[in-house]
Amino acid sequence: MSRSPVPSDLSIGQMAARAGVPVSTLHFYEAEGLIRSWRNPANHRRYDRRELRRVAIIKVAQAVGVSLSEIREVLDRLPRDRAVSAQDWAEAAAPWRAMLDERIALMTRLRDQMGHCIGCGCLSLDSCPLYNAQDRLGRSGPGPRRWTGTAGERA
Ligand code: FES
Known part of the structure; x- marks a missing residue:
């Protein structure tokens, strides 16, 4: 130039x-x-x-x-x-x-x-049984369902 x-x-x-x-x-x-x-x-x-x-x-x-x-x-x-x-x-x-x-x-x-359950399927935190019992969020798809806002519930 x-x-x-x-x-x-x-x-x-x-x-x-x-x-x-x-x-x-x-x-x-x-x-x-x-x-x-x-x-x-x-x-x-x-x-x-x-x-x-x-x-x-x-x-x-x-x-x-x-x-x-x-x-x-x-x-x-x-x-x-x-x-x-x-x-x-x-x-x-x-x-x-x-x-x-x-x-x-x-x-x-x-x-x-x-520090909270994010619905990733790990079930490793104390809060997982409250928010993702038996990884029920896994039925709606892969990944951290509560983080990505795709869990079909309010985070
Ligand atoms: S943090 Fe992974 S399922 Fe709860």
């Missing part, structure tokens, strides 16, 4: 330091087409400061388990020929809302029910 330099552009070292990622991570994100750089006349890689937001979104999304392909789908919806507005970000991320709500609900159950 070629363009005219602006004072706020960052070297790869500055970009890595500000984003809090190793240089190798920036190379990886760029190879994956998630971020872009350009080359100055000395052939040094430069980043538009706005790429920092993309790196931040990638890092946070990865931390909560969003795959790179899901991240790419969102980033690909953003315009590259002009500054990305708050509205652009909101519209691009809209498809994530239901997926993130689902993950938040699952993480909440994980946090709150680790």
